[in-house]
Amino acid sequence: MQMTFLHGWAPQLLSVLRIVAAATFLTHGTMKLFAWPAPFPYPLNAMLLTAAILEAVGGILLIVGLFSRAVAFVLSGLMAFAYFIGHGSRGFFPVLNGGEAAMLFCFVFLYIAAAGPGLWSIDAAADGTQGARRAAPPA
Secondary structure, three states, X not given: OOOOOOHHHHHHHHHHHHHHHHHHHHHHHHHHHHOOOOOOOOOOOHHHHHHHHHHHHHHHXXXXXXXXXXXXXXXXXXXXXXXXXXXXXXXXXXXXXXXXHHXXXXXXXHHHHHHOOOOOOHHHHHHOOOOXXXXXXXX
C-alpha cells in the first residue's frame, strides 16, 4: 500500500521545510552576532564571524525564498565545512561528536538547492510558479 495522501501537498511542504529550517538556522547567526536568543559560548574569530554572517543573511534570504537555490547551496557547503572542521575530528558518529545539526542542515539545504524553494517564496512568485496547481497524486 502506497501512502499518497500528502503527495498533492509536496510543494507547500517544501516551503514549510525551507522556512522552518531557515528560521532555525538564522538563530545560529543571531547568537553569534547579537547574543540572541542566547549568547554564543565561544569568542568569535574570523571564521566564526564569517559563518555568523552567512547564517544570518542566508537564513533571512531562505525564509523569504529569495535566491533560494544558490543560497541553499552555499549554506549546504558551509555546514559540510562546519561538520568536518568542528565535529568530524571528535569521532565518526554525529550523535557522539555533536554534529547532528550541522549534518542535517547540510543535507536539507542541499535538497532545497536541488528541489527549489517551493510555492511560497519570492523566487516562485517572480518566475510565475506560485499560483501553480498542486500535483495530482499518482495513479
